[in-house]
Every structure is written in C-alpha cells, then in structure tokens.
Amino acid sequence: MTExxxxxxxxxxxxxxxxxxxxxxxxxxxxxxxALPAGPFQMLHRSLQAGLRSWVExxxxxxxxxxxxxxxxxxxxxxxxxxxxxxxxxxxTCEPEQPPQGDTSWQDWYSYFPWEDWRDGPxxxxxxxxxxxxxxxxxxxxxxxxxxSRQARVAINFGADGQAWNxxxxxQRYELLFEAGLVEEATRRGIAARASLxxxxxxxxxxxxxxxxxxxxxxxIKYRPVVFELMPPEFTLLQLQQTVEALAGRGLHKxxxxxxxxxxxxxxxxxxxxxxxxxxxxxxxxFRSDVLQERAITGSKLPLARGx
Amino acid sequence: MTExxxxxxxxxxxxxxxxxxxxxxxxxxxxxxxALPAGPFQMLHRSLQAGLRSWVExxxxxxxxxxxxxxxxxxxxxxxxxxxxxxxxxxxTCEPEQPPQGDTSWQDWYSYFPWEDWRDGPxxxxxxxxxxxxxxxxxxxxxxxxxxSRQARVAINFGADGQAWNxxxxxQRYELLFEAGLVEEATRRGIAARASLxxxxxxxxxxxxxxxxxxxxxxxIKYRPVVFELMPPEFTLLQLQQTVEALAGRGLHKxxxxxxxxxxxxxxxxxxxxxxxxxxxxxxxxFRSDVLQERAITGSKLPLARGx
DNA sequence: TCAAAAGTGTTATCCTTACACCCATGT
DNA sequence: ACATGGGTGTAAGGATAACACTTTTGA
Numbered sequence: 001m002t003e004x005x006x007x008x009x010x011x012x013x014x015x016x017x018x019x020x021x022x023x024x025x026x027x028x029x030x031x032x033x034x035a036l037p038a039g040p041f042q043m044l045h046r047s048l049q050a051g052l053r054s055w056v057e058x059x060x061x062x063x064x065x066x067x068x069x070x071x072x073x074x075x076x077x078x079x080x081x082x083x084x085x086x087x088x089x090x091x092x093t094c095e096p097e098q099p100p101q102g103d104t105s106w107q108d109w110y111s112y113f114p115w116e117d118w119r120d121g122p123x124x125x126x127x128x129x130x131x132x133x134x135x136x137x138x139x140x141x142x143x144x145x146x147x148x149s150r151q152a153r154v155a156i157n158f159g160a161d162g163q164a165w166n167x168x169x170x171x172q173r174y175e176l177l178f179e180a181g182l183v184e185e186a187t188r189r190g191i192a193a194r195a196s197l198x199x200x201x202x203x204x205x206x207x208x209x210x211x212x213x214x215x216x217x218x219x220x221i222k223y224r225p226v227v228f229e230l231m232p233p234e235f236t237l238l239q240l241q242q243t244v245e246a247l248a249g250r251g252l253h254k255x256x257x258x259x260x261x262x263x264x265x266x267x268x269x270x271x272x273x274x275x276x277x278x279x280x281x282x283x284x285x286x287f288r289s290d291v292l293q294e295r296a297i298t299g300s301k302l303p304l305a306r307g308x
Numbered sequence: 309m310t311e312x313x314x315x316x317x318x319x320x321x322x323x324x325x326x327x328x329x330x331x332x333x334x335x336x337x338x339x340x341x342x343a344l345p346a347g348p349f350q351m352l353h354r355s356l357q358a359g360l361r362s363w364v365e366x367x368x369x370x371x372x373x374x375x376x377x378x379x380x381x382x383x384x385x386x387x388x389x390x391x392x393x394x395x396x397x398x399x400x401t402c403e404p405e406q407p408p409q410g411d412t413s414w415q416d417w418y419s420y421f422p423w424e425d426w427r428d429g430p431x432x433x434x435x436x437x438x439x440x441x442x443x444x445x446x447x448x449x450x451x452x453x454x455x456x457s458r459q460a461r462v463a464i465n466f467g468a469d470g471q472a473w474n475x476x477x478x479x480q481r482y483e484l485l486f487e488a489g490l491v492e493e494a495t496r497r498g499i500a501a502r503a504s505l506x507x508x509x510x511x512x513x514x515x516x517x518x519x520x521x522x523x524x525x526x527x528x529i530k531y532r533p534v535v536f537e538l539m540p541p542e543f544t545l546l547q548l549q550q551t552v553e554a555l556a557g558r559g560l561h562k563x564x565x566x567x568x569x570x571x572x573x574x575x576x577x578x579x580x581x582x583x584x585x586x587x588x589x590x591x592x593x594x595f596r597s598d599v600l601q602e603r604a605i606t607g608s609k610l611p612l613a614r615g616x
Numbered sequence: 617t618c619a620a621a622a623g624t625g626t627t628a629t630c631c632t633t634a635c636a637c638c639c640a641t642g643t
Numbered sequence: 644a645c646a647t648g649g650g651t652g653t654a655a656g657g658a659t660a661a662c663a664c665t666t667t668t669g670a
Contacts, residue, residue: 011317011393041317048382072380072395074356085319085393087380222609238621248610256611256660258623263658279621280667301530302556303564303633546648564633566650571631587648588640611660 011041013052014088014206016070016213017060019106020230025246026106027210028060033107035203036210041087052089060100066092066229070212073205086205090213092229109214112207114198115158116170116214116249122159125198130182131160133195137180167248170215174208183207218248225266228287234270236282237261319349321360322396322514324378324521325370327404327414328538333554334404334414335518341415343511344518349395360397367412374400374537378520381513394513398521400537417522418557420515422506423466424478424522425557430467433506438490439468441503445488475556478523482516491515526556533574536595542578544590545569 015037017028030037039055041048053064070088099105110117114125134154141147151161157173159165178186181194184201185208201207220226221244230243241257261267267285274282323345325336338345347363349356361372378396404414418425422433442462449455459469465481467473486494489502492509493516509515528534535552549565569575575593582590 009317009319011319048380069379071377072356085395087393236622244610250610251613253611253613253660254621255623255625255662259659260611276669277621278619278669280623280669282622302552302558303561303568305559305561544649561633562648563635563650568632584642585648586642586646588642588650590649 009085011085011087012038013041013048013055014038014086014209015052015056015091016088016210017056017062017064017091017093018109018213018217018230019093020243020246021106023242023246025109027109027213028100028104029107030104031203032103033105033111033200034206036206037104038086048087049089052091056091060104062093064091064093066226068216070209070216086209088209088212090216092217092226094230094232109210110249112200112202112210113170113174113214115173116167118165118167118250119245120251122165126158129195129197130177131158133182134158134176134180137194165250167250168215168219170218171208171211172215174211178208221247225287228266231287234272234284234286236274236284237267238282240267240285317393319393319395320346321349321356321363322346322394322517323360323364323399324396324518325364325372325399325401326417326521326525326538327401328551328554329404329414331550331554333417335417335521336408336412337415338412339511340411341413341419341508342514344514345412346394346514356395357397360399364399370401370404372399372401374534376524378517378524394517396517396520398524400525400534402538402540417518420508420510420518421478421482421522423481424475426473426475427553427557427559429559430473434466437503437505438485439466441490442466442484442488445502473558475558476523476527478526479516479519480523482519486516529555533595536574539595542580542592542594544582544592545575546590548575548593 015028017037019026019028028037029035037056037059039059041051048069049067053067056062056064068090070090072085072087074085115123115130117123131154138147138150138154141150153176155161155163156166157169157176174183177183177197179191181187181191182197183199184196185205187193202210217226227240227244227247230247231240237258238254240261241252241254244257245252266288268288270284270286272284274284323336325345327334327336336345337343345364345367347367349359356377357375361375364370364372376398378398380393380395382393407413423431423438425431439462446455446458446462449458461484463469463471464474465477465484482491485491485505486499489495489499490505491507492504493513495501510518525534529552535548535555538551538555539548545566546562548569549560549562552565553560574596576596578592578594580592582592
C-alpha cells in the first residue's frame with residue numbers, strides 16, 4: 001500500500017534435513033550437533049527453494065528429493081542481529097551412506113526431544129523430569145484463569161489428566177517447555193530456569209525450527225505419501241512400518257498397518273524376497289510412483305452433496 | 309540500518325484477509341480489487357505476526373481473530389525489485405459491517421477464480437474456457453513423456469478423465485493455468501498467451517498469494533475448527549453450513565453436515581431461536597469455546613498399537 | 617528346536633453415505 | 644395451500660481396532 005522507507009535486512013536459509021537409517025530418525029546438523037545447516041540467501045538463485053537446494057547439495061553431496069518451506073521468522077534470540085530473517089525448509093532424503101565430513105553430522109532427533117519418543121510406551125523422562133516441574137508452573141499462576149489455562153495446556157500437550165498423547169504437537173510442547181523455563185534456550189532469553197531437562201539444546205532458535213520440522217512431518221505422513229522419500233527403492237513392509245514409527249515416535253499395529261498399505265494401493269510387490277536376515281524372508285515392495293501425483297491419502301472429511 | 313552489503317533486501321508483509329458475508333466468501337483488497345493489502349515490515353514490531361496484526365488493525369479497524377503464516381517467497385514478477393521478500397499471512401475475521409474507505413474493499417473470492425465455485429455443480433467456465441485450451445497445451449508437448457505428465461496434471465487438478473474434483477488444489481490449478489499461459493499474470497512474465505479466461509487478475513503475484521490462502525483455508529477447515537472465526541457469536545446450522553460451502557466452494561449434504569456437527573460436539577444450543585425469516589424458526593447455536601483448545605477434529609490416521 | 621519375523625483370518629464397532637419422510641412458520 | 648427451511652429415522656457399506664493363530668526361515 002504505502003511505499004514507505006523500507007528497512008534493510010538479511011535473509012538466511014535454514015534446513016531441517018531428515019532421514020531415517022537403521023530405524024532411527026536423523027537430522028543433518030553442523031557444529032557438532034549444535035546447529036542446523038544454514039546459509040545466506042543469494043540473490044542469484046532463481047528462487048528461495050532453488051537457493052536451499054543448491055546450498056544443501058554442495059554442502060552434503062546429497063540430492064534432495066522432497067523439499068517444502070516450513071516457516072519464516074525474525075529470530076529474536078539474537079538481539080545484535082535482529083534484522084535477520086530466517087526462512088526454514090524441510091527436506092527429506094534417503095539413508096545417508098557415508099558420514100559427512102567436518103563438523104557436519106547426522107544426529108538422532110530424539111537426542112533433542114527425548115520426550116517425543118513413545119515407541120516403547122511413555123518415556124520415563126516425562127514422569128520424572130517434565131510433569132512435576134510443569135505442575136509447579138501451573139500452580140504458581142497468579143490467578144485462577146491463568147492456572148486453569150495452563151493446566152489445560154499441559155493436559156492437552158503432554159497427555160496429562162487422562163488426555164491421550166498427540167504426537168503432532170511437537171512444536172507446541174517445545175514452546176510450552178520454553179515458556180515454563182524448562183529448556184536451556186529459554187534462560188538465554190531471560191526466562192527463569194526451573195529445572196534442567198534431558199535433551200540437547202541448540203544454538204539460536206534452531207531447536208525450535210527442528211521442532212517445527214518434526215511436527216510438520218508427523219502431520220504430513222498421515223495424509224500424503226511422503227514416507228517414500230525416506231525409503232530405498234525396494235523395502236519390506238516391516239522396514240516401511242519402522243520408518244513411520246521412527247517419524248511418528250509411536251509403535252504401530254503390525255497387521256493393521258499392512259492392511260492399510262494394501263488398501264491404499266501405494267505399494268506393489270517387486271516379486272523379489274529378502275534373504276539372509278533373521279526370520280522368514282519377506283516380500284520386497286516398491287512405491288507405486290504412478291499414484292504419487294499429488295494424491296492425498298485421505299478423503300474429503302466434508303459431507304459432500306450427492307454426486308457432485 | 310548500518311551497512312548495505314551485497315545481500316541486503318527488504319521484507320514486505322502481505323495479508324489474505326478472509327471473511328464470509330451473506331453466504332459469499334470475501335477477501336480484503338486494495339487498489340480497487342487489484343491488490344492485497346501489503347506493507348513494509350517494521351523492525352520495531354515484536355514479531356512478524358505482531359507486525360501484520362498491528363498493520364491490518366490500523367488499516368481496517370478490524371480485530372483479527374485468527375492469523376497464520378502462509379508462505380514466503382521472492383517475488384519474481386518484479387525484476388526491478390528482485391530483492392523484495394514477501395511474507396504472506398492468512399487472517400480470518402467476522403463479517404465486515406461497514407464498507408472500508410478509500411480504494412480498500414471486500415471482493416468476492418470467485419471473481420478471481422470463477423472455476424473454483426462448484427456450489428451449483430461444475431462451473432460452465434471449465435468446459436467452455438479452460439479445458440479446451442488446456443487440452444491444446446497437453447497436445448503440443450514436445451515428447452510423449454511430457455504430454456503424459458501434462459495430461460495427468462490436468463486430470464488430477466481439474467477433474468478431467470473421470471477424476472473427481474478436489475477443491476483443495478486451488479494453488480496447483482492456478483499454477484497450471486499460469487504455466488499454460490491462461491492467466492494474464494503469465495503473459496507479464498513472458499509466457500505466450502493462449503486464451504483469455506474469465507477471472508480478474510491482480511498486481512504482482514498477489515493472485516497467487518490469494519490462491520495459496522484459499523487452498524490453505526480449504527484444507528484447514530477439514531481438520532481444525534477455524535470456521536467459527538468467521539461466524540457471529542450465534543448462528544443457525546444452515547448459516548454454518550453455508551459458510552463452509554462458501555469456503556469449500558462445494559455444496560454439502562444437509563443432514564450429514566448436521567450429524568457431523570452434533571457428533572463432534574463443537575457447537576451447543578443457546579436456547580434461543582431465529583424469527584422473521586422464511587421457513588420454520590431455527591435453533592441458534594454457539595461455538596463451544598472450551599473445546600477449542602488446540603483440538604484437532606480428526607483422529608490419528610495411523611494404526612496405533614494397543615493401548616499406547 | 618527355538619527365536620524372529622512374515623503372513624492369514626475373523627469379529628465387533630464406528631463412521632460415512634445415502635435414502636425417505638415429517639414439522640413449523642410466513643405469505 | 645404451499646413454499647421454505649428445520650429436523651428425524653434408518654439402513655447399507657466400508658474403514659478401524661482388536662483379537663488369535665499359522666508359516667517360513669536362520670541360528
């Protein structure tokens with residue numbers, strides 16, 4: 001509307017590069033696991049996405065399959081650099097074969113968010129290190145309305161008070177822990193520390209960006225066939241299930257998972273079988289790429305009128 | 309502020325502000341409907357979101373209920389201003405009572421995207437003005453693979469070849485029309501014009517941003533209770549249904565819609581009834597705000613293992 | 617022979633979709 | 644009376660969740 005005096009600033013691309021290897025979800029990090037790969041946006045790039053793609057590919061020798069934008073924010077953790085815009089992206093790649101060089105490395109997601117791994121049931125860290133200080137945070141609210149609001153947030157996000165665990169709320173959980181002074185990054189921003197939690201911190205707000213990426217991915221695998229970007233060309237159903245379990249952080253029901261795969265016609269048998277592993281050999285499957293074309297898994301969720 | 313190094317750029321906030329009044333979906337525009345409200349990002353704002361909120365509220369005297377970030381891109385339509393980053397937001401407000409002043413106005417969504425309104429069945433513009441030139445675009449592909457790929461895209465996005473219409477693909481449809489030279493904005497970027505289509509164009513890439521907003525909103529109403537941000541405090545079920553229909557651009561099945569509402573426990577009766585309108589008086593409902601707390605409508609879609 | 621993993625059946629329940637039909641009000 | 648919109652009932656089909664059980668391999 002108004003062509004006002006604009007403010008000069010810098011744009012930085014930040015990548016959450018995810019992979020799953022040996023059944024564990026991993027993210028590409030720099031600075032020995034303390035930061036996400038990031039680089040300045042070069043105006044010579046054709047687009048933001050192309051900028052990220054070229055940057056990551058030169059850094060890691062990895063071709064990036066799927067890329068999507070996550071979120072853009074002004075990093076408020078760096079007061080001296082308040083005019084930096086961070087544009088974050090989520091990228092999916094297949095298993096990394098060779099370890100990257102330098103201080104770049106693949107790290108387990110759950111070393112940053114130990115409370116997010118429910119594959120073996122509720123993680124001990126929840127009852128031991130999280131819920132007690134969160135309850136203290138609820139109780140110290142200055143008035144009843146605030147206390148009730150906090151109680152409800154804890155219940156919904158952490159599955160307390162009989163609520164079920166919802167694995168999609170990764171970002172909200174991190175932000176709640178931040179607000180309650182339970183993560184190291186919060187104390188850097190002047191929030192009073194309450195307790196120290198298992199789970200590695202990251203520089204700047206990179207752990208928050210990682211939480212955003214995990215949340216987006218967990219939500220997405222439920223309605224788009226993106227898991228296959230993380231799989232080798234051929235795989236068994238168990239490998240596929242374990243990949244989904246690694247991402248969702250939850251154990252899945254084997255038979256029902258298989259039936260679901262069959263029913264959605266997303267995979268087809270290659271005819272080959274596994275060999276050499278423990279147990280009975282399994283059929284190998286491949287993704288049916290002809291069905292990949294922008295197809296949503298789920299239906300409309302709206303009760304459409306007849307025919308139309 | 310201080311230095312002006314190589315990669316200095318400017319950030320601009322662009323808003324897709326949506327409302328529904330009289331059963332029609334509307335968007336707030338400037339320049340007589342040719343642009344979306346936009347303004348420079350001021351570093352004094354606490355955050356990007358706060359920047360947008362304050363900007364819109366001073367411009368429109370409207371309180372913004374729900375706001376979410378849409379997408380960030382480098383606008384490639386303005387070569388002279390290639391270092392402008394546009395950060396777009398979707399905002400939802402209740403019915404506007406008084407018309408805004410100046411060249412700001414509320415416009416019907418579907419004046420920009422006439423092919424998106426399927427409330428009365430397939431719009432005539434599809435068969436008349438869109439599918440024929442799209443078929444020509446498919447046929448002129450330089451090789452078989454490209455032609456098949458184009459054919460599949462047309463089928464999936466526009467419901468051709470027996471495919472069902474998917475109302476969520478607003479952005480992909482616009483981008484396909486752009487690529488095929490069927491929208492005015494494409495010719496500004498040097499793509500050969502193929503035919504002229506009903507549907508107003510916008511400045512810069514604002515129509516693409518609007519498509520992004522509509523697509524996001526159409527997808528979101530299916531799993532989050534955001535419709536209520538567009539409703540008055542009390543409403544009838546038909547009004548609610550017509551609002552959803554306006555957003556989705558599709559007619560819904562009355563009885564099943566009502567059952568769905570009941571079953572999800574998102575609304576409750578106020579006890580009051582409508583009066584004066586044609587037909588039998590209807591019960592008035594309100595949104596159950598106690599259930600609003602970050603609750604997703606749908607279930608997990610993953611076959612969880614027992615109990616966990 | 618046993619552990620490990622693959623694979624098969626079956627059931628109850630719920631949700632979705634699609635019908636058809638009756639009720640209350642204003643004109 | 645009739646048009647308009649509100650509201651109820653019911654039945655078929657499919658998806659989901661939860662059971663338990665058999666089969667084939669390597670060690």
